[in-house]
Amino acid sequence: MTDSPLLFRLAVALAIGLIIGLERGWKQREEAEGERTAGLRTYTLTALLGGLCAILATHTSPVFLGLAFFGFAIGFSAFSWLEAKAEQNFSVTGVVAGLLTFTLGAYAILGDLTVAVAAGVTVMLILALKKPLHSWLRRITWLEVRSVLILLAMTFLALPLLPNRTVDPWGAINPAEIWLLAILIAAISFAGYVAVRIMGSQAGVALAAAAGGLASSTATTVTLARMAREHPAASPLLAAGILLAGTVMVARVLIVASALNGALLLPLAWPLGAAGLVLLAAAAILFLTNRGDGREHPVLNIRNPFDLGMALKLAALIGAINMLTKWIGDTLGGSGLTALAAISGIADVDAITLSLARQSHEGIAIVTATLAIAVAVAVNTASKAALTFFFGAPKAGWIVSGASAAAVAAGGAAFAFLG
Incomplete structure (x- = not known):
């Protein structure tokens, strides 16, 4: 894998995190700074983290990516649990969205870019259509x-x-x-x-x-x-x-x-x-x-x-x-x-x-x-x-x-x- 394709794949991973984070951040835009677990920056960085972990896994061992995902899942879930406990909010959608963002960031490095982008857009649409779907x-x-x-x-x-x-x-x-x-x-x-x-x-x-x-x-x-x-x-x-x-x-x-x-x-x-x-x-x-x-x-x-x-x-x-x-x-x-x-x-x-x-x-x-x-x-x-x-x-x-x-x-x- 040469540097140019690698940089392009990282850019795609970043874009996936950006569109998911844009939807998440927009819904939480009324909350004060520090009162939300994840927003625009967090989801964007999560996708970038997934992409970088995938790169490191290609130079070390696939086990590294699995451990990185496991560690991220524990940390992200813990912060989301604290937020849910404080707000009495029992929705797990944000946690699933965070795990998907990390996974798609990694897949943008290791897999088919078209599939990664399509999946990212699909995740964003599902999240954005919460009210119509429930209706x-x-x-x-x-x-x-x-x-x-x-x-x-x-x-x-x-x-x-x-x-x-x-x-x-x-x-x-x-x-x-x-x-x-x-x-x-x-x-x-x-x-x-x-x-x-x-x-x-x-x-x-x-x-x-x-x-x-x-x-x-x-x-x-x-x-x-x-x-x-x-x-x-x-x-x-x-x-x-x-x-x-x-x-x-x-x-x-x-x-x-x-x-x-x-x-x-x-x-x-x-x-x-x-x-x-x-x-x-x-x-x-x-x-x-x-x-x-x-x-x-x-x-x-x-x-x-x-x-x-x-x-x-x-x-x-x-x-x-x-x-x-x-x-x-x-x-x-x-x-x-x-x-x-x-x-x-x-x-x-x-x-x-x-x-x-x-x-x-x-x-x-x-x-x-x-x-x-x-x-x-x-x-x-x-x-x-x-x-x-x-x-x-x-x-x-x-x-x-x-x-x-x-x-x-x-x-x-x-x-x-x-x-």
């Missing part, structure tokens, strides 16, 4: 935590036990594959569900609509449409939220389908991209021109998609759609699949998207799968316009219908151009 934990219920734990257990324990082969005469039902697909969709929906739960009624229409579109664009549409009926003057803003949720749904279908079969990415990107851009542009224009309307924030009541019962129902739906897709594809061909996609798209696009993307590996032509998925998205987009008319104000219904029609037309034109 999020207070919003999440035990039932939601339990649902995740149960489903994780079933995924990592039950999935390996499920037969990874077709078990029906038509070669359509693969239990392991269907369960994995159900987990995939539930996980994506759960991310949106958690976002809605975390943001709650404090979220603006745009943020809630985007998160709700990830969890369930249909439920989001119904919620915003009902708000439009209660607050007709806010119809343009709430219609913008519905269109944004639809945009997220379109992007979600494209990502899921192309993840299961990369050959679908380019064929679907044209029609879905065109439709999504029209929806997004319409939503953006409405948001920008109606920012002062609709002061009431939407509260989206979306069921937990990671509930075991919901996951099992989703798996059953995917299995049923798989069987229908296989049977219709073998007997009626592409026209039958398009009709099935249109029927499925009235209520849900996930199951038909997963089925067509998977079976496009096994005989269904890419162009047929692309058309059927695009039709499902188009029908689902039109159904959201109908839901807005049914549950919401007429003005919101006309806005969503006009934008949806333009999006479907743009997608159809793009598909025709591609063909």
